[in-house]
Every structure is written in structure tokens, then in C-alpha cells.
Amino acid sequence: MxxxxxxxxxxxxxxxAMRAWLALRAAGVDFEEEIVNIVRPQxxxxxxxxxxxxxxxxxxxxVVDGVAIxxxxxxxxxxxxxCGGRLLPVDVTQRAQARSLAAWQHSGLSNICARISFESAFYPEKRTLTAVETSECERLFGVLAKYVAESSGPFLFGTLSLADLILVPTIVRLVAHDPVVPSRDAIEAWTQTLLAMADVKEWMRDARLLPPIWSDDYLVPGQPVDLRVIPDPFDAA
Ligand SMILES: N[C@@H](CCC(=O)N[C@@H](CS)C(=O)NCC(=O)O)C(=O)O
Known part of the structure; x- marks a missing residue:
């Protein structure tokens, strides 16, 4: 094989790709990697x-034994x-909950902060979130806070699961914009646990070395441009 x-x-x-890569790493799968350049025009x-x-x-x-997933x-x-199923909770109901969260993310997370792309997490200056983005961020953080409270952490369902891993890029891009929302404190320990994972730090270290990729969707039509530097949690990493 x-x-x-x-x-x-x-x-x-x-x-x-980050989500898939993180899950393979967390599972201990020995894989080779080819990074496909997806920046325009290549x-x-x-x-x-x-x-x-x-x-x-x-x-x-x-690609596993000639078969593409x-x-x-x-x-x-x-x-x-x-890895024998250890990236989903043992309990059937919790497993379904973890899968619900993963499916929610995978199906677009109800477009929460759609203009805040993953690329934007690497912009040297960030714009202020709109009122709608801030309330959508709170909606998501509130949901996550409930899981963290019920499991007592450190991850959403106690031990690391696909639900945590699939949310990493979303947390990275939202936290990079320093949202001021009531539920942020309740997920802060979970957020820091995610961002401190060696695999997350490795991906982010490589990502931060690349030239930022500007998206015209980032700025909101009609909203004054107010860009500011936000301390990056990966600066110290
Ligand atoms: N549902 C797919 C989405 C993958 C996806 O959108 N990948 C982007 C790069 S992150 C891509 O290859 N886009 C090419 C395109 O939109 O044609 C998945 O979860 O793997």
C-alpha cells in the first residue's frame, strides 16, 4: 500500500484543504502532500x-491506493x-451533534461573515466588522459556547473532534478581526487551545509567509474604509 x-x-x-490536512494530521495518517497553487492566474x-x-x-x-476522495x-x-473513529465522540447523540456542526460549516455556515474570507485573516490591516457581521459572529460563538460549557472543554465535545477541526479556519478569520461580542470570553479558552495546536501553528506559519491575496469583496460598498492593525495571536508563536 x-x-x-x-x-x-x-x-x-x-x-x-486546511481542514482536510488538519484531520489527516490529527489522525496520524502518513501522507504525502502536493500544494496546488490556487492563486490567479495559475x-x-x-x-x-x-x-x-x-x-x-x-x-x-x-488519493488512496489510486482512488480519489x-x-x-x-x-x-x-x-x-x-484512526479507529477517535475524531468523533463515542456517544451516538454527541457524534450526531459533532456531525451537525461539521455539516453546518461544510454547507456554508449560513453565510456567517461571508465577506470575511480566509484570505482576509492574513491582511496586514483589517476592517471593522459591520453590525450584521458582529451579530452573526455572536450567533455562532453563542452556539459554540454552549458546547464548550456542556463538555467542560478543552474541545467542543471534550476530546478533539472533526467539529473542532472543521471550524479552525473560521475561528482564525473571525478572531483575526477581533470581534467584540458577549460570547467571546466563553469560547476564549477553546479558541486558544485550537490556535495553540502544533499542526494549526505549522499551517499558519507557512500561510503568513505568503503575499496576502486581496479580495475585492472584503470592503463593504457604502461603508467608509477604516483599516487597523490588530495584534496577531500567531506573532508570538
Ligand atoms: N466542497 C469542497 C469545496 C472545495 C473548494 O471550494 N476548494 C477550493 C479551494 S479552497 C477550490 O478548489 N475551488 C476551485 C473552484 O471553485 O473552481 C470541499 O469541501 O472540498
């Missing part, structure tokens, strides 16, 4: 090439299977 190969994406752009030719091994022509893709959540589930 050859080592599985992960086709991942540019470190400061591919939040979906993106188009590179993803076309990915299309030769994967129907959606997107990253991430994990071509979706981040499917790769995360594969990682969980590969």
Missing part, C-alpha cells in the same frame, strides 16, 4: 489538471475511520 497523497491548496487561501490551469484525477476539479483531494468532509471522515 503506497502513502496516501493529498493535493492541498495555497496555505493562505485554501481553508478547505489557479485555472492547476485546477484543470486536478480535474484529471477528481470530478469536481477542486482541492483538497486525497475529493471533498474535504469526506477526507475528514476518512481520517476519522483511519
Amino acid at each position: 503506497s502513502r496516501p497523497k493529498l493535493y492541498s491548496g495555497t496555505r493562505n487561501a485554501s481553508s478547505w 489557479r485555472f490551469a492547476n485546477l484543470k489538471a486536478v480535474g484529471r484525477i477528481s470530478p469536481p476539479a477542486m482541492v483538497p483531494v486525497l 475529493y471533498d474535504s468532509l469526506a477526507i475528514m471522515e476518512y481520517a476519522n475511520d483511519a
Whole structure:
């Protein structure tokens, strides 16, 4: 059996690849990696090439014994299977809850802060969140706070699960904008635990070395541009 190969994406752009990569690392899967450059204009030719091994022509893709697993959540589930299921809670109801959270994230997280892309987490200056973004952020943090309180931490369901891992890029991009919301304190210990994970730090270290990728969607039409430098939790890492 050859080592599985992960086709991942540019470190400061591919939040979906990050999720799959984190789950494979957490599961202890020994895999090789090819980082596909998904920055324009190379993106188009590179993803076309990915299309030769994967129907959606997107990253991430994990090739195991010649078979392509071509979706981040499917790769995360594969990682969980590969380590005997320890990346989901043992309890059936909790497992379903963890899967609900993972599915919510995977299906777009109700567009919470849609303009706050993963790329934006690496901008040297960030804009202030809008009132709607702030309230959407609180809605998410409030949900997460409940899980943390019920499990007593350190992770959403006690031990590390796919639910924590799939949320890492979202937490990175939101926290990078320093949201001032009531539930932030309640998830602070969980947030710091996530950000202190060696694999998260490794991905983020590489991502921060790359030139930021500007998205025109970042600025909100009609809202004055107010950019500010926010202390980066990875500065000290
Ligand atoms: N549902 C897919 C989404 C993957 C995805 O959108 N990947 C981006 C890079 S992070 C991509 O390859 N996009 C190419 C495109 O949109 O054509 C998954 O979870 O793996």
C-alpha cells in the first residue's frame, strides 16, 4: 500500500484543504502532500489538471491506493475511520451533534461573515466588522459556547473532534478581526487551545509567509474604509 497523497491548496487561501490536512494530521495518517497553487492566474490551469484525477476539479483531494476522495468532509471522515473513529465522540447523540456542526460549516455556515474570507485573516490591516457581521459572529460563538460549557472543554465535545477541526479556519478569520461580542470570553479558552495546536501553528506559519491575496469583496460598498492593525495571536508563536 503506497502513502496516501493529498493535493492541498495555497496555505493562505485554501481553508478547505486546511481542514482536510488538519484531520489527516490529527489522525496520524502518513501522507504525502502536493500544494496546488490556487492563486490567479495559475489557479485555472492547476485546477484543470486536478480535474484529471477528481470530478469536481477542486482541492483538497486525497488519493488512496489510486482512488480519489475529493471533498474535504469526506477526507475528514476518512481520517476519522483511519484512526479507529477517535475524531468523533463515542456517544451516538454527541457524534450526531459533532456531525451537525461539521455539516453546518461544510454547507456554508449560513453565510456567517461571508465577506470575511480566509484570505482576509492574513491582511496586514483589517476592517471593522459591520453590525450584521458582529451579530452573526455572536450567533455562532453563542452556539459554540454552549458546547464548550456542556463538555467542560478543552474541545467542543471534550476530546478533539472533526467539529473542532472543521471550524479552525473560521475561528482564525473571525478572531483575526477581533470581534467584540458577549460570547467571546466563553469560547476564549477553546479558541486558544485550537490556535495553540502544533499542526494549526505549522499551517499558519507557512500561510503568513505568503503575499496576502486581496479580495475585492472584503470592503463593504457604502461603508467608509477604516483599516487597523490588530495584534496577531500567531506573532508570538
Ligand atoms: N466542497 C469542497 C469545496 C472545495 C473548494 O471550494 N476548494 C477550493 C479551494 S479552497 C477550490 O478548489 N475551488 C476551485 C473552484 O471553485 O473552481 C470541499 O469541501 O472540498
